[in-house]
Amino acid sequence: MAVDVLLGLQWGDEGKGKIVDVLAPKYDVIARFQGGPNAGHTLEFDGIKHVLHQIPSGIFHSSIINIIGNGVVLDPIIFKKEVEALSKYNVDINGRLFISKKASLILPSHSQLDAAYESSKGEKKIGSTLKGIGPTYQDKVARLGLRVGDILSPDFKAKYNALKEQHLKILEFYNYVHDFSEKEEAFFKAIDFLKDCQLIDSEYVINKHIKSGAKILAEGAQGSLLDIDFGSYPFVTSSNTTAAGACTGLGIAPGNIGEVYGIFKAYCTRVGSGPFPTELLEETGERLRQVGHEFGATTGRPRRCGWLDLPALKYAIMINKVTSLFMMKGDVLTDFNPLKICTSYSVDGKPTDELPHDLINSNYSPVFSDFSGWNVPINKIKTYEAFPKEVHQYISFIEKEVNVPINLISTGPDRSETVLKDFK
Ligand code: GDP
Ligand code: IMO
Ligand code: MG
Numbered sequence: 001m002a003v004d005v006l007l008g009l010q011w012g013d014e015g016k017g018k019i020v021d022v023l024a025p026k027y028d029v030i031a032r033f034q035g036g037p038n039a040g041h042t043l044e045f046d047g048i049k050h051v052l053h054q055i056p057s058g059i060f061h062s063s064i065i066n067i068i069g070n071g072v073v074l075d076p077i078i079f080k081k082e083v084e085a086l087s088k089y090n091v092d093i094n095g096r097l098f099i100s101k102k103a104s105l106i107l108p109s110h111s112q113l114d115a116a117y118e119s120s121k122g123e124k125k126i127g128s129t130l131k132g133i134g135p136t137y138q139d140k141v142a143r144l145g146l147r148v149g150d151i152l153s154p155d156f157k158a159k160y161n162a163l164k165e166q167h168l169k170i171l172e173f174y175n176y177v178h179d180f181s182e183k184e185e186a187f188f189k190a191i192d193f194l195k196d197c198q199l200i201d202s203e204y205v206i207n208k209h210i211k212s213g214a215k216i217l218a219e220g221a222q223g224s225l226l227d228i229d230f231g232s233y234p235f236v237t238s239s240n241t242t243a244a245g246a247c248t249g250l251g252i253a254p255g256n257i258g259e260v261y262g263i264f265k266a267y268c269t270r271v272g273s274g275p276f277p278t279e280l281l282e283e284t285g286e287r288l289r290q291v292g293h294e295f296g297a298t299t300g301r302p303r304r305c306g307w308l309d310l311p312a313l314k315y316a317i318m319i320n321k322v323t324s325l326f327m328m329k330g331d332v333l334t335d336f337n338p339l340k341i342c343t344s345y346s347v348d349g350k351p352t353d354e355l356p357h358d359l360i361n362s363n364y365s366p367v368f369s370d371f372s373g374w375n376v377p378i379n380k381i382k383t384y385e386a387f388p389k390e391v392h393q394y395i396s397f398i399e400k401e402v403n404v405p406i407n408l409i410s411t412g413p414d415r416s417e418t419v420l421k422d423f424k
Contacts, residue, residue: 004261007241009313013271034069040299059096066096070203104146106133112167135167152195232359268312278309278366343401
């Protein structure tokens with residue numbers, strides 16, 4: 001059976017966690033393919049809100065197998081905390097959560113390096129989550145990194161010390177030497193905890209599942225505009241957040257990819273630094289932030305808000321070959337009138353619907369169209385037909401522009417606040 005992929009099409013926080021949880025009952029396996037604790041995936045049901053960082057969002061369904069793939073960078077300390085938080089809700093990971101031995105390990109010194117690099121950049125900082133993501137992927141590519149499987153080796157401590165020594169030299173160079181011995185203590189406790197977890201050769205396991213006809217959903221983190229190659233570089237994360245990342249991050253051949261579900265908010269948000277063409281810096285942006293509770297699930301930072309950006313959405317759809325779109329947080333737009341959508345860019349005075357390769361230094365501006373807003377709450381609506389005509393107009397316009405159907409409309413954070421439209 002083919003593997004379906006679910007990913008964010010904007011700058012992250014589109015609502016991936018909610019939708020993976022909603023779709024999970026259709027699947028046997030949910031597998032995370034990249035990113036790490038920089039992600040914050042929120043799920044809500046039975047009046048309780050859960051935030052997952054590294055554990056796949058299928059974990060609340062007892063019959064589903066969850067896999068943390070080789071493309072993920074794993075922080076053992078945060079992982080242990082996540083598992084402990086789950087156990088409070090009687091969610092047992094035994095037999096339900098498996099971790100690739102090839103996933104990269106985030107060391108305490110990686111978070112130090114993240115902070116050192118960020119502070120050295122001053123005004124130009126990325127606004128990273130400071131979870132050590134960039135430095136860990138750097139070590140992976142430099143062929144220096146440690147992987148989950150290494151913790152089983154008798155000389156793990158020696159390997160750890162050798163890498164830490166290298167990090168300390170860099171930290172000295174950056175004049176950023178702080179005591180992190182407490183964190184190291186927690187790290188080794190968490191490593192012992194991890195040793196007792198189910199560590200697997202995930203590429204074999206996943207391919208066996210594919211062969212046996214199991215239904216698999218690959219869960220992305222971040223969003224396409226944060227992709228290391230295609231995002232708003234250098235203001236991006238350090239992994240391939242796009243569909244191709246599911247292949248390399250899980251060991252799935254491209255021919256085994258099935259549906260690609262692309263999630264987008266009915267508007268845009270971004271947390272951290274970097275270009276944001278449709279950003280609203282005035283009262284409307286603040287209103288979106290308040291109504292949409294746009295504060296980061298991982299860092300609590302306020303998210304920057306702006307109108308929907310169609311050229312950026314089309315770009316993400318193209319890169320990922322999205323087969324089905326899910327529109328999130330339409331309920332937040334209630335009472336905003338008129339609504340605006342950026343339909344093209346003006347680059348050096350010429351209209352285009354392609355993004356300039358450099359969103360920082362190019363001479364461009366977004367071109368907007370106005371749409372009538374809806375003035376009624378839509379979170380209790382259960383069928384597509386029951387939405388006000390303005391919602392239909394908004395959705396039909398996007399579908400026509402991007403030429404991909406919107407098959408799911410999310411109208412609130414809870415599992416139940418989800419409307420399907422021609423969804424197979
Ligand atoms: P993720 O990182 O893509 O999983 O998204 P986050 O969890 O970081 O951010 C999405 C936020 O929006 C969370 O607080 C969700 O509970 C919330 N959310 C998801 N879908 C909807 C929706 O349709 N309407 C509203 N109002 N909130 C939503
Ligand atoms: P989810 O999976 C939103 C942003 C950071 C920063 C940039 C680089 O919840 O959608 P990093 O720590 O990765 O080096 O930071 O990427 N960022 C996210 N923004 N949602 C996320 O994940 C993010 N993960 C990283 O704010 O701008
Ligand atoms: Mg998030």
